[in-house]
Amino acid sequence: MSRQHKETERSYEGALRGPISAAGLPGVASVRTGTTQRLDAVYFDTPDLRLLRRGVTLRRRTGGPDAGWHLKTPQPDGSRTETRLPPDGRRNRPPAELTARAAVHARGGRLDAVAHLRTRRDPTLLLDEGGCTLAEIDRDAVSAGLIGPGGTTSGAADWTETEVEAATAGPRLLDAVEERLLAGGLQPSASGTKLGRALHDRLAELPAGAPAARPAGPDAPESAGDCLTACLRTHVAALESLDAAVRLDEPDAVHRMRVHVRRLRSALAAHQRLLRKGSVDDIDDELRRLGRILGRARDAEVLGRRLTTGAADLPPDLGPRTTCELLETVFRDRYETAWRSAVQEMRRPRYFALLGTLEDLAADPPLRGRARRGRREAGKVLARQRKRTARRLRAALDLAPGHNRDEALHRARKAAKRARYAAECTEPLLGKPARRLAQRTKRVQKALGAHQDGVVGERAVRELAAGAPHDVAFRLGVLHARQRRDADHHVAVAAKAGRKLGV
Structure with a gap:
């Protein structure tokens, strides 16, 4: 050791x-x-x-x-x-x-x-x-x-x-x-x-390599571009620091790396008007791909934990222990398969090329002239993200319960997450307004995240039950019915939080 x-x-x-x-x-x-x-x-x-x-x-x-x-x-x-x-x-x-x-x-x-x-x-x-x-x-x-x-x-x-x-x-x-x-x-x-x-x-005799210590963002950002630069440098460094932890399968490493991938994508998307047009499209594509690869392992981890916890609460006559053991085996195998696939991908030149591109991006982002503007420009970034979140949430709440509404609520959740990350990025410059938006969008994100967990859990249990022995299918059916029992509550919480965003 x-x-x-x-x-x-x-x-x-x-x-x-x-x-x-x-x-x-x-x-x-x-x-x-x-x-x-x-x-x-x-x-x-x-x-x-x-x-x-x-x-x-x-x-x-x-x-x-x-x-x-x-x-x-x-x-x-x-x-x-x-x-x-x-x-x-x-x-x-x-x-x-x-x-x-x-x-x-x-x-x-x-x-x-x-x-x-x-x-x-x-x-x-x-x-x-x-x-x-x-x-x-x-x-x-x-x-x-x-x-x-x-x-x-x-x-x-x-x-x-x-x-x-x-x-x-x-x-x-x-x-x-x-x-x-x-x-x-x-x-x-x-x-x-x-x-x-x-x-x-x-x-x-060799060409210059990457610096041992990457430049940090300014201590007191004076422009929207300063905020974005500091954000990129923080999350690129964090992503690289987690590389070994993912390879060694350390606890929560896949989740943490995935979060930094998402934060990088959100930062680039929320601040796209500060960047030269088309300059980060390829980077976003590669980050999306890496996020999906990591997501397979993370989703198996989260879903297995959720369903196993739910199975432990089944009535004694439905064999909660046996059901837990079944679910633990299924999702442990899924996680290990997905994790091995992620590590295999992290050995490929494509992954290392992405890291090099991200280092270059963080060292010298392709900023437009408007990125030199201060609080007003940063405020515009947040206003756009707040309105985008409110618009998506309002559209989702207007739909009748069902698949289309579930998908719309999931899109609203992703918009809330992007707005939250943008607010956290600009907080060093904007202070309280950014902090307040981050708190409000986090409430929406958390409520809709709980709702989405139920949607995914319901789908997963249904797939597991298909073709399973009758007694197992019956137990999974009970577990299936419990996945959405708090759905209305979660949507109501999101709606209440959304009213402060203009929904």
Whole structure:
């Protein structure tokens, strides 16, 4: 099982002569010299170094207190998340879990050994009054060789560097140590990592890769375009961060990724007048396709949970336990089939191409001139979405109960969701009006979502009952009758909430 921890470290070229003193270092009561370590690490990457170009490193290391497999990924605050797995006896292929976690960065490329680094590490520990380690200063003598096709090693290079890694220390101590090191003649490392230094020449020959840290939206947006840009960057980053969780089938991962896909589509649709005409049509098509693929797994998960919960409330003489077991088996199989299909799709070039396109979109959205306008333009976006929701809900409520009304209510629900997402997107600029619209449309969305769950549940039970043994069909018939028992209530709640939208 993997372990994760947050790593905050700084690297410097060269090493101080002589010991470092605790004097003047905030919170440091004493300094202790640690035991010399000899570290041997093989790093893995794609032939075109896709991991390294995104600030990611994957290695197998022996020696030291944390021998094993390590995957390090950069975070927006400058730290890195390190995922560790213990040694497994394999030398040439990374573990499946780390391969899955690195897939979004490798973009489908094969991971092979690219460098072999040997390090002699002489650590110095900075301790507080209780003897606990605040930070560690490591003097590293490094010997690096490049690994080419067939495992041949060449291009050996040697250098000395200093690493400072926080244990419990904050930026204040790290800044003080840095001041001491710079005064001693050291310079911040140009590469940031040992692997980056070892592969510097090879890296320089390759085209620029995606940035390790994507730009964030403005802290205080001044225009409708600023709001859209920040929204796109937030959800693209979130979608990519969930890639590994979906591949590893972590709880709720499929649902969360699907939500971010939907939010991206909603943002593009609601703000289409701010974007150059036709500039995001292909992106929307690809997002819709990905959403449908993820939706098959998510729908099986949600529907199975709903029907199993309902079956548990059946009368004792209808065998609620047996019915629950039947439903759990059916929908577990459906979920696993759909999840495997989704992961298979996420291994294809088409999926990785979409991620690259989304990164480009978030970095530089194709905004029109009107996107530079402020509150008034953002207000127009919300007004259009509010009216669209009210119009669809009004049309649905005018229909007689039946299939057509169910479909119309579902369309109204999707409109309410888009309006809600647009309001949340513009809230940093518009404040209370956007927050109020988000709350109102969320009420409509939630009520109509409960109604739609009943419609889908009814349809699913009917399909399951067709051709089932008589006793099973009878139990499912009772469950079928219960799917829509609260339908009128949900519609009434949506209608009441809709009146504040102008319905």
